[in-house]
Amino acid sequence: LDRELVSEALIRRLRSVSALDDEDVRAVRSLPQTVRRYPANQPIVRDGDKPSECCLIMEGFCLRAKTTSHGHTQILSFHNPGDIPDLESLHLHVMDHDLVTLTDCTLSFISHTALRDLTRRRYGVAEALWRETLIDAARFREWIINVGQRPAVNRLAHIVIEMRERLKVIGRCEGERVEMPFTQEQLAMGIAPVHVNRVVKQLRDERIVEFSRGAVTVIDERRLLQLADFDDVYLHQAPSS
Amino acid sequence: LTGMPPFHFHLQEDSRLIEDKVGLELSDEASARGQAMQAACAMAPDLFVNSQAQRLVVDLRQDGGSPVVKIIISLVVEEP
Numbered sequence: 445l446d447r448e449l450v451s452e453a454l455i456r457r458l459r460s461v462s463a464l465d466d467e468d469v470r471a472v473r474s475l476p477q478t479v480r481r482y483p484a485n486q487p488i489v490r491d492g493d494k495p496s497e498c499c500l501i502m503e504g505f506c507l508r509a510k511t512t513s514h515g516h517t518q519i520l521s522f523h524n525p526g527d528i529p530d531l532e533s534l535h536l537h538v539m540d541h542d543l544v545t546l547t548d549c550t551l552s553f554i555s556h557t558a559l560r561d562l563t564r565r566r567y568g569v570a571e572a573l574w575r576e577t578l579i580d581a582a583r584f585r586e587w588i589i590n591v592g593q594r595p596a597v598n599r600l601a602h603i604v605i606e607m608r609e610r611l612k613v614i615g616r617c618e619g620e621r622v623e624m625p626f627t628q629e630q631l632a633m634g635i636a637p638v639h640v641n642r643v644v645k646q647l648r649d650e651r652i653v654e655f656s657r658g659a660v661t662v663i664d665e666r667r668l669l670q671l672a673d674f675d676d677v678y679l680h681q682a683p684s685s
Numbered sequence: 686l687t688g689m690p691p692f693h694f695h696l697q698e699d700s701r702l703i704e705d706k707v708g709l710e711l712s713d714e715a716s717a718r719g720q721a722m723q724a725a726c727a728m729a730p731d732l733f734v735n736s737q738a739q740r741l742v743v744d745l746r747q748d749g750g751s752p753v754v755k756i757i758i759s760l761v762v763e764e765p
Binding site: 596635637638642 | 694696703705707709720721723724727728731735743
């Protein structure tokens with residue numbers, strides 16, 4: 445991958461949520477980044493690791509998860525291209541969960557030393573990265589509401605709309621087909637597989653969405669929105685929001 | 686995944702039947718029984734509270750159709 449393309453991906457991400465001035469952009473552009481490819485279902489960083497770099501997802505999807513001592517894994521978040529899913533490791537030195545690839549991924553790694561050095565020089569960049577981690581936290585709050593308060597069918601509707609809105613912002617979702625390369629079990633965020641089957645069948649039978657390999661197609665937008673109880677404020681997908 | 690024939694978890698919500706044609710691949714019968722129990726308990730609140738159903742059956746069968754176990758959860762509300 446070309447060097448230009450790599451730095452532009454990071455700039456595009458930061459600019460989509462924060463206002464950066466020209467000098468901030470120049471500084472971000474000069475950050476050294478190393479591109480590495482990962483196969484699907486491979487840990488990028490594990491619970492307990494002490495990473496020395498953060499990664500930007502150039503291509504592919506990842507998830508964050510935590511496994512209890514009894515071996516039960518809880519998915520915490522999904523990540524699409526443009527996300528920096530382990531940015532918190534810049535200041536939280538020991539990983540408290542896993543970051544795993546869901547699909548084949550192209551990741552661009554930025555060393556903590558370089559990032560820390562940059563944030564000390566450029567307040568604009570520091571604020572943009574701070575905002576990134578705050579948006580990450582806002583998504584988690586919505587995830588807690590999903591898992592704790594929304595019945596299975598509403599939960600599933602909500603995550604479909606959220607992924608659609610997130611992919612739209614990075615120009616990866618046109619029309620009604622939403623890329624969601626998750627298994628039904630992952631999609632359900634902790635609902636038992638048999639229960640997921642039932643919910644998927646319900647959404648299908650009522651002609652609300654169609655599930656295919658790696659994607660969900662919205663058929664009845666109005667009913668899906670009704671089920672999802674969706675308000676996009678928590679995504680903060682514009683510098684002014 | 687495992688190459689094992691899938692287990693089927695047919696559901697009955699009051700009189701509504703939901704057939705599980707695809708099934709789930711699981712390592713053995715014990716884990717299928719566990720899934721049936723887990724699913725029934727997880728689905729019950731959703732059904733009883735949000736869909737006003739009163740009876741839920743998870744009918745676990747082997748791939749050929751022979752029954753393994755039925756988990757039945759009924760809602761009983763007693764007024765004084």
